[in-house]
Amino acid sequence: MRWTRYVKKMVALASVVTIATVSFAQNHPEYIPLGQLSAALYRPDSGPAPHVAFILAHRTANFLNHIGCRELSARGFLALCFNTRFQNNEALVRWEETPLDVKAAVDFARRQPGITKVILFGHSGGGPLMSFYQAVAEKGPAYCQAANKLVKCGDDLQSLQPADAIVFADAHSGNPVQSLRSLNPSVTVEGGKRHVDPALDPFDPKNGYNPSGLSHYSEEFQQRYFAAQATRMNVLIDSAISAQARMKHGDYPYPDDDILVIASGGNPGAGAGGDAALATLDPSIASLMSTARPEKLLRNDGSIVTEIVHSVSVSEPGMAMTNRAFDTGTKIFTLKSFLSANATRATNSRDGIDYCSSNNSTTCAVQSISVPIMIAAMGAYHFVRDDEIIFEKSASKDKDYVVIEGALHSFAPCTACEKTKGQYSNTVKNLFDYIRDWTNKRF
Numbered sequence: 001m002r003w004t005r006y007v008k009k010m011v012a013l014a015s016v017v018t019i020a021t022v023s024f025a026q027n028h029p030e031y032i033p034l035g036q037l038s039a040a041l042y043r044p045d046s047g048p049a050p051h052v053a054f055i056l057a058h059r060t061a062n063f064l065n066h067i068g069c070r071e072l073s074a075r076g077f078l079a080l081c082f083n084t085r086f087q088n089n090e091a092l093v094r095w096e097e098t099p100l101d102v103k104a105a106v107d108f109a110r111r112q113p114g115i116t117k118v119i120l121f122g123h124s125g126g127g128p129l130m131s132f133y134q135a136v137a138e139k140g141p142a143y144c145q146a147a148n149k150l151v152k153c154g155d156d157l158q159s160l161q162p163a164d165a166i167v168f169a170d171a172h173s174g175n176p177v178q179s180l181r182s183l184n185p186s187v188t189v190e191g192g193k194r195h196v197d198p199a200l201d202p203f204d205p206k207n208g209y210n211p212s213g214l215s216h217y218s219e220e221f222q223q224r225y226f227a228a229q230a231t232r233m234n235v236l237i238d239s240a241i242s243a244q245a246r247m248k249h250g251d252y253p254y255p256d257d258d259i260l261v262i263a264s265g266g267n268p269g270a271g272a273g274g275d276a277a278l279a280t281l282d283p284s285i286a287s288l289m290s291t292a293r294p295e296k297l298l299r300n301d302g303s304i305v306t307e308i309v310h311s312v313s314v315s316e317p318g319m320a321m322t323n324r325a326f327d328t329g330t331k332i333f334t335l336k337s338f339l340s341a342n343a344t345r346a347t348n349s350r351d352g353i354d355y356c357s358s359n360n361s362t363t364c365a366v367q368s369i370s371v372p373i374m375i376a377a378m379g380a381y382h383f384v385r386d387d388e389i390i391f392e393k394s395a396s397k398d399k400d401y402v403v404i405e406g407a408l409h410s411f412a413p414c415t416a417c418e419k420t421k422g423q424y425s426n427t428v429k430n431l432f433d434y435i436r437d438w439t440n441k442r443f
Helices: 004-017 067-074 095-110 126-139 141-145 175-182 219-248 319-324 335-341 362-368 384-393 427-442
Strands: 030-034 037-042 052-056 078-083 117-123 165-169 187-190 193-196 259-262 295-298 304-307 331-334 346-348 373-378 399-404
Touching: 030 095, 037 067, 037 095, 052 067, 052 095, 067 078, 067 117, 067 427, 078 095, 095 117, 095 126, 095 335, 117 126, 126 141, 126 165, 126 362, 165 427, 175 219, 219 259, 219 335, 219 346, 295 427, 331 335, 362 384, 373 384, 373 427, 384 399, 399 427
Parallel strands: 052 078, 052 117, 117 165, 165 373, 295 399, 373 399
Antiparallel strands: 030 037, 037 078, 187 193, 259 331, 295 304
């Protein structure tokens, strides 16, 4: 299915970058059932018995073979990778149910002999998943039942046990923000025909698009485009809410749900392709791709410098083709899965996002989390500024932010970004060594 392509891509990249280290970690993880969930338990092959356990998962991706479980177990930790009940099924996601899946994993980890601390690990869409769980665990269901939420959770989220810390590794702000920034506001499909507004077309050279390399969009175009993305998102939200209201009154073809197709919306998930995010085409947009202030940059040689960090991500002009296609550029949800996990109110997609209108929001959740938080942004991807905002908004008194030089979203080195061969060869080692040292210092 279309939305599984991102999963396959991420797993394939993860497999490539772990070849060099897998022999030092557990080669044969123990596969275990957790109720309706599947999970893989990784233990260190040697050394003292671990007392810290990491929990890894994603909203829909298959994480049983995630690079983090092998790399963390290789560094002496217990690691539990699991899949939620919505594995590979974006259209069926009921976001407000996902904390129950994390609960099963956390409770299991705490029952393991010798484990005294449990740390949640949020990679990509695992960021909103783990932060949502922790926010509800610390604040109770009131957190996800606030009046401004597009979808509210139920009372079945009582008595979740908080984790002891969270590590965010290139976590994004939330799927709603990803969906918002992926929308192509210039496109409408009506009567079997595609209509494109040339004034908002990000793939028109007159607006700054370069089909052969780095695009450059004027500030004036950026402002109009970001506002138009928010307008389109709000129209989609209002349409979905209106349809649900009609269902309640018996004035709709179906009593429960319906399909929602978003043309030129980009595929779900970071790095899935087909999106119309300006930063994917023009990585020079500092407001999205650079830190706002000097931050720690972990260089390839292991040294750390503090400076304004700009992503070294390269432009992806091929999005012009994939965004227009059905297979690679169309999002398919139901009304429920859209409102629950992919919708957010906004006035513009850059800095006018109502992060707390959705429960699928790392940026909102960290404002209700008190345990230690570590945030690592990958220096060759798109979340350098978003992760800095998560750091800024975090309520934790013990928080840390670092950028891994030259790392892709998969943690692998960005060879396309290199000026010299092997320039970013140590991304995986540097990331997980940093996580190890940060964890050992506290626990």
